Amino acid sequence: MILEGLRIKIIAYGLWEKKVTRIFLLILIAFYLIGFIGPLIAPYPYDAQDLTARYQGPSPTHWFGTDGLGRDLFTRCIYSMRTTAIISIFVAISGSLILGVSLALISGYKGGKIDWLIMNLGYIFWALPGILLLMYISVTIRPGYETFIRDLVEITGWDWIVKEGIDDFILVFGSLSLFSWVGVTRILRSKVLTLRETLFVEAAKSLGASTFRILSKHILPNLSWLLTFIFFSAIEAAIGIEIGLSFLGIGIQPPHPSFGIMLLETALNLDLVVAHPHLLLFPASIVTIWIFTLVQLELAATKISALRK
Amino acid sequence: MKISKKTLAVLLIVTIVASLFGVLATTIKEEPKQPQPTPVIPPSKIAEVQELHLLGSDPHTLDPALAGDVGSAIYIEEIFSGLLTFDIVAIDQNGDYDFIDPGEPVGDYTPEEIKKVLEKEIPANFAFIHEVKTFQGKVYILIRLAPDLAKEVPEPIYNPDGTVSYIFKIREDAFFHSGKKVDAWDFVYSFERAADPKTGSTTCELYLGDIIGVMDMQNGLIKNRINKQSERPIYKDLPGLEVLDDLTLKITIDGPKPYFLWKLTYPTAMVVNKIQTEAVVNWTNRPDGTGPFRLVKYDFGREIILERNDNYHLTPPKLEKIYFDLAGGQALTLYKAGKIDIAGVGLEQIDQVRDPNNPLYDPLLASQYLEGTSMDTFYLAFNVEKPPFDDPKVRKAFAMAIDRKELAEVVLKNLVVPAKGILPPGIPGYRPDLEGIPYDPEGARKLLAESKYGGPEGLPTIVLHLAGQRATAGPTVERIVYQWKTNLGVEVEIEKTEWGTFLQELRHQKYQVWVMGWIADYPDPEDFLDLKFHSSRSVANRETKYSNPQVDKLLELARTEPDPQKRIKLYQQAEDIIIEDCPWIPLFHSKDHILVKPYVKGYLPMPLVIPIFKYIYIVEE
Numbered sequence: 001m002i003l004e005g006l007r008i009k010i011i012a013y014g015l016w017e018k019k020v021t022r023i024f025l026l027i028l029i030a031f032y033l034i035g036f037i038g039p040l041i042a043p044y045p046y047d048a049q050d051l052t053a054r055y056q057g058p059s060p061t062h063w064f065g066t067d068g069l070g071r072d073l074f075t076r077c078i079y080s081m082r083t084t085a086i087i088s089i090f091v092a093i094s095g096s097l098i099l100g101v102s103l104a105l106i107s108g109y110k111g112g113k114i115d116w117l118i119m120n121l122g123y124i125f126w127a128l129p130g131i132l133l134l135m136y137i138s139v140t141i142r143p144g145y146e147t148f149i150r151d152l153v154e155i156t157g158w159d160w161i162v163k164e165g166i167d168d169f170i171l172v173f174g175s176l177s178l179f180s181w182v183g184v185t186r187i188l189r190s191k192v193l194t195l196r197e198t199l200f201v202e203a204a205k206s207l208g209a210s211t212f213r214i215l216s217k218h219i220l221p222n223l224s225w226l227l228t229f230i231f232f233s234a235i236e237a238a239i240g241i242e243i244g245l246s247f248l249g250i251g252i253q254p255p256h257p258s259f260g261i262m263l264l265e266t267a268l269n270l271d272l273v274v275a276h277p278h279l280l281l282f283p284a285s286i287v288t289i290w291i292f293t294l295v296q297l298e299l300a301a302t303k304i305s306a307l308r309k
Numbered sequence: 310m311k312i313s314k315k316t317l318a319v320l321l322i323v324t325i326v327a328s329l330f331g332v333l334a335t336t337i338k339e340e341p342k343q344p345q346p347t348p349v350i351p352p353s354k355i356a357e358v359q360e361l362h363l364l365g366s367d368p369h370t371l372d373p374a375l376a377g378d379v380g381s382a383i384y385i386e387e388i389f390s391g392l393l394t395f396d397i398v399a400i401d402q403n404g405d406y407d408f409i410d411p412g413e414p415v416g417d418y419t420p421e422e423i424k425k426v427l428e429k430e431i432p433a434n435f436a437f438i439h440e441v442k443t444f445q446g447k448v449y450i451l452i453r454l455a456p457d458l459a460k461e462v463p464e465p466i467y468n469p470d471g472t473v474s475y476i477f478k479i480r481e482d483a484f485f486h487s488g489k490k491v492d493a494w495d496f497v498y499s500f501e502r503a504a505d506p507k508t509g510s511t512t513c514e515l516y517l518g519d520i521i522g523v524m525d526m527q528n529g530l531i532k533n534r535i536n537k538q539s540e541r542p543i544y545k546d547l548p549g550l551e552v553l554d555d556l557t558l559k560i561t562i563d564g565p566k567p568y569f570l571w572k573l574t575y576p577t578a579m580v581v582n583k584i585q586t587e588a589v590v591n592w593t594n595r596p597d598g599t600g601p602f603r604l605v606k607y608d609f610g611r612e613i614i615l616e617r618n619d620n621y622h623l624t625p626p627k628l629e630k631i632y633f634d635l636a637g638g639q640a641l642t643l644y645k646a647g648k649i650d651i652a653g654v655g656l657e658q659i660d661q662v663r664d665p666n667n668p669l670y671d672p673l674l675a676s677q678y679l680e681g682t683s684m685d686t687f688y689l690a691f692n693v694e695k696p697p698f699d700d701p702k703v704r705k706a707f708a709m710a711i712d713r714k715e716l717a718e719v720v721l722k723n724l725v726v727p728a729k730g731i732l733p734p735g736i737p738g739y740r741p742d743l744e745g746i747p748y749d750p751e752g753a754r755k756l757l758a759e760s761k762y763g764g765p766e767g768l769p770t771i772v773l774h775l776a777g778q779r780a781t782a783g784p785t786v787e788r789i790v791y792q793w794k795t796n797l798g799v800e801v802e803i804e805k806t807e808w809g810t811f812l813q814e815l816r817h818q819k820y821q822v823w824v825m826g827w828i829a830d831y832p833d834p835e836d837f838l839d840l841k842f843h844s845s846r847s848v849a850n851r852e853t854k855y856s857n858p859q860v861d862k863l864l865e866l867a868r869t870e871p872d873p874q875k876r877i878k879l880y881q882q883a884e885d886i887i888i889e890d891c892p893w894i895p896l897f898h899s900k901d902h903i904l905v906k907p908y909v910k911g912y913l914p915m916p917l918v919i920p921i922f923k924y925i926y927i928v929e930e
Contacts, residue, residue, distance in 0.1 A: 047787075047790075047791055047794070048791075049787075049788065049791045051715065051719050051720065054719075068784055069720070069784055069787060069788060069791070139807065139810065143806075143814065143819070146772075146804070150770050150772075153770070154769075154770070162770075162802065253782075253802070253803060253804060253805065254781060254782040254787060254803055255782070255787055255790060255791070255803065261781060264781055265781050268639065269639070269655070269657040269658075270639065270642060271641065271657050271658045271661065271669065272657045274669070275657075275660075275669060
């Protein structure tokens, strides 16, 4: 039993050891790197229009071609990657994951009334249709929320919140985490229930370890393979949901570029896709590669983590 | 009438993720091409099944007193009717026009009248000619004011006190769908219901406000019979309405305003059944009207079915059923698959029907393509009381920074006509050679620096609002925002809101600047200038809060000016001042781009909302 840390080092080392996963890891790192330093390498501003160069195919000046307003698709893809990178990290370190894990630990370990309360609350939330409620929340809260953000920007001067479109996503994923923690909690809780009864937990208890110590040093590390799995699926889901929501019009707002909007603008017009396939091809391939890479890494990492228990 | 971008010419580009692949599959399936239609068609055989399938959208409301937008009016004008209506005539003698059967006129005209139209003789008043372009050539449609539930269009009676009365004889054979006979009392009830502030009609002041007493009732000075439970029982009928006998109604208006008769074609002036509206809570689910069609099914977000009213008092409609698919889908794809019979053509598809040199050009589709002008103006409007647009210099600078010619010709591929003034083509007083506010980025920057905000740095956050679903703002808005950024150095946020919420927020004065359209309700400049810019209008109709005493004076003079030439001049003067003050930036006047299946006859795109479905019939292929 390895009892300390979440074994990030071991997982990372394990992924690096194998050639196939190393390639996937490099691709993923490259994607996130491009996402974060995007504005430095993008050849044009993301909204620069050039009506003399509309609907151009790929060329040396425009690597991925241009869209209907003559905007460089390569630049728009880079900025969309930035959006996706920020969102996926944001989701991975906040919202459903932290909420879900901590509630699972409390619920599973403490048991009794707390367990009953958390899990039944969870089932109530689970019964509600998430995306639909998200739309309602988005439609009803958005006007007031946006006034609040505008006031906040005016007072603090943090105009990057609006410029990067972060405010849209705090709203969307903030409300999404209301519903999505239940799945995480359910899986982890059942595992915590088993671990609670093991001898090493009993031993720790008899030595006088505090609840916090038992949870963080004895139970959490034993959940690491599940956590790896959940972490990766959360990122994948975030990317997918971001695209889906932008597609439905409740995610990021134009002219901020996002894969959802780029796909929406073209995919709804079959005639446009036929005439200018590059408009769909490039953004769609990037998203596909990104998610495929994540899935591969998820499988490998979970395996490593589970084998080296 | 308000137009959202969504309802623009039924160009509903509505698909969701899941259905995308379904759509793909259906397009691949319909491989076999239909044979080319022969150039000369003999009069065709009427088909046995008279059903029409269309793509529609959910109406905002089906209550005629409340409707003020095109999306609602297209249904209401088929289900309800009023004293007067528009009727049309279009005839093609030579058979070179596919959309009309040769020798078979579209419309309710007598042979003598048709002869006159063919000789290009147009009655002077209350009629105008509309032009529709097709593959084969042009067709001219005469549109005129016509009696509906009234027996005839009445002549004005000038009273000694300056007021004007009209005496309407109501038809004996007019019935509601439920079978109840229509009488003058129904009209009195319907008008008073619309005028009652409890009904909450925003259109009443615009279309019935000329009737004596209506504005008093709107402002609560006259209580009406509906409010019997009210605390202070000063209830009284509208003094402007008088029932002479069961089938004779006298309407008195406050001055000689010939355009008033046009207003009686608007939904607000349509008759509702008192028994239903007073007794049934959700009566708009199955409204009881007097129109050519009745609503038999309304499934929210899915389907509207209209069925023929067999007791219709005018020429009975030929169609048995009209299906409106509200679930959405891409119009052209559905049209190609044969799911709908009439479809709008959008920006991305126009090359398929218009440009023979384009590789995507489809001659079959091109032969089914119709183009008609629409009497509307799409505009950007400012709330002139909200910073930074409380300074006219800022508004003008924003207007000067937009290149409308490029917008119409390049971005929108000539699908629209660039707008310089407020009046659209077709409205008397439209000036094609009007200068308007020029495109001048240099001057715009200078003007913005001169304003009280001192330049782009001094401006507060600006959010441009538009109505519609989903995230894409569309090329027009993205182009405008980009031009403001490059020409003025001002970054503007875009926010998109659902149409119903959009109207509500607009009424509550929440927006600084927004995109909207206004389509003519009747061909008179009053419909644009007086209704939208006179300072006596309520916020619901004058969203910009614009007021200018000089404009008010000109508009008031024009209302009762007997000389048509002088009247037009007055409106043009008012228009010039409004353009200079910039509460609106007129962007473009749209056109209808429509595909019609060859077996649908009698459909022609109309410049304004006219009950057109009663003229349509299906022929055998």
